[in-house]
Amino acid sequence: MDDIVITGYGIKAPGVVDEFSFLNVLNKGICTQSILKNDNQPHSSIVAGLIEDDFLDISGVNYRRYPRSVRMAIAAAMDASEMSNLDYFKPHRIAVVMGTSAGAILEIEKYAIDGFDFKKFPIHGVSIVDTHTLSGSVAEALGTCGTAFTVTTGCTASIDAVMIGKQLLESGSVDACIVGGTDAPLGQWTINGFKKIRVLSTETSIEKAGVPFSTEHRGFVLSEGAGVLVLERKQSAQARKQKIYGKIERVVSRNEGQKLLSSDITGRHMLEVFQETLGNTIPSFVNSQALGIELNDQIERFILKETCGSGVPITSIKGMIGHAFGAMGAMQIISSLLSMEYGFIPPTIKTSGEGFEDVPIVYETRHQAVESVCITTHGGSGNNACLLLTRT
Numbered sequence: 001m002d003d004i005v006i007t008g009y010g011i012k013a014p015g016v017v018d019e020f021s022f023l024n025v026l027n028k029g030i031c032t033q034s035i036l037k038n039d040n041q042p043h044s045s046i047v048a049g050l051i052e053d054d055f056l057d058i059s060g061v062n063y064r065r066y067p068r069s070v071r072m073a074i075a076a077a078m079d080a081s082e083m084s085n086l087d088y089f090k091p092h093r094i095a096v097v098m099g100t101s102a103g104a105i106l107e108i109e110k111y112a113i114d115g116f117d118f119k120k121f122p123i124h125g126v127s128i129v130d131t132h133t134l135s136g137s138v139a140e141a142l143g144t145c146g147t148a149f150t151v152t153t154g155c156t157a158s159i160d161a162v163m164i165g166k167q168l169l170e171s172g173s174v175d176a177c178i179v180g181g182t183d184a185p186l187g188q189w190t191i192n193g194f195k196k197i198r199v200l201s202t203e204t205s206i207e208k209a210g211v212p213f214s215t216e217h218r219g220f221v222l223s224e225g226a227g228v229l230v231l232e233r234k235q236s237a238q239a240r241k242q243k244i245y246g247k248i249e250r251v252v253s254r255n256e257g258q259k260l261l262s263s264d265i266t267g268r269h270m271l272e273v274f275q276e277t278l279g280n281t282i283p284s285f286v287n288s289q290a291l292g293i294e295l296n297d298q299i300e301r302f303i304l305k306e307t308c309g310s311g312v313p314i315t316s317i318k319g320m321i322g323h324a325f326g327a328m329g330a331m332q333i334i335s336s337l338l339s340m341e342y343g344f345i346p347p348t349i350k351t352s353g354e355g356f357e358d359v360p361i362v363y364e365t366r367h368q369a370v371e372s373v374c375i376t377t378h379g380g381s382g383n384n385a386c387l388l389l390t391r392t
Contacts, residue, residue: 008084049223099157
């Protein structure tokens with residue numbers, strides 16, 4: 001079976017417009033978060049990861065009626081397509097598999113009050129609530145007409161999209177696959193929802209909000225963004241002399257089968273996924289899910305200690321850009337591709353590791369050769385997913 005490799009990628013994140021700006025943020029450990037103000041509730045401002053661009057016009061095409069999450073995905077996908085020279089493949093042999101968690105929640109909130117007034121109801125209202133608009137719109141924007149799936153598995157959605165894309169390529173169903181995730185969740189429904197279950201940071205100080213690996217801080221920083229990858233078989237990449245950025249060695253994803261708003265507090269489900277993903281590989285480092293939620297971060301500590309002891313360093317990029325739900329796994333993959341290409345481990349910023357002193361956390365940028373990275377993701381939907389990325 002031929003290796004499945006990455007030949008292109010695109011990213012839109014807070015303070016990040018392309019791979020070079022992302023490299024700068026990661027290498028220097030820059031926090032790109034800001035204050036999200038609520039004009040209707042002046043005392044309820046929160047720290048969040050905001051993107052300035054509206055993506056209303058992309059490459060001369062008007063996308064004003066498309067949900068914000070879809071617009072970000074299209075912009076990132078176009079960058080990935082250009083990097084990989086995707087035009088080489090026949091349109092019906094290119095698949096699109098995109099993941100999301102919150103979908104078009106911003107637009108649903110915006111038009112909710114008009115939902116019962118036929119005259120005011122937007123003509124594109126049906127498309128807004130149809131989450132498959134995401135993958136269909138990315139396919140249309142890139143001119144592809146192959147298989148298209150939208151994955152809605154919460155915070156693991158983009159890792160799950162990579163897994164499906166890998167399987168499609170291994171089966172021979174397609175020749176290239178556009179995979180990734182996008183989320184624009186910075187609306188009141190999402191904010192109130194995560195405040196209600198007490199996992200969203202309510203700090204108004206950027207340095208104290210969304211602190212990974214710390215028992216002195218509580219809650220994560222909500223963010224928006226999109227990450228998109230182009231996958232293909234190694235044989236085709238070599239045949240067309242296309243640069244290969246990394247290999248998808250293994251992906252494992254499972255659901256815990258827990259009740260609503262519940263999760264496995266023992267960490268055993270995540271441990272099994274982590275160990276099966278690694279196999280016999282000792283990664284250069286772990287690009288971690290850790291985001292400032294105590295249970296999640298303790299599970300990250302548990303699976304690393306049980307599997308690698310103190311021998312494998314671990315880091316989290318979420319102190320820099322926040323947590324962008326279903327897009328985050330793809331962003332962590334792109335971060336890891338940059339680590340392999342430029343030889344460094346990005347730092348975990350904001351934290352001094354209180355309560356995690358026995359964990360080999362990377363606090364300062366560490367310049368070294370990176371041969372492999374394990375990416376971990378898990379979320380409230382009960383999914384646990386890990387991906388092992390290696391050099392070819």
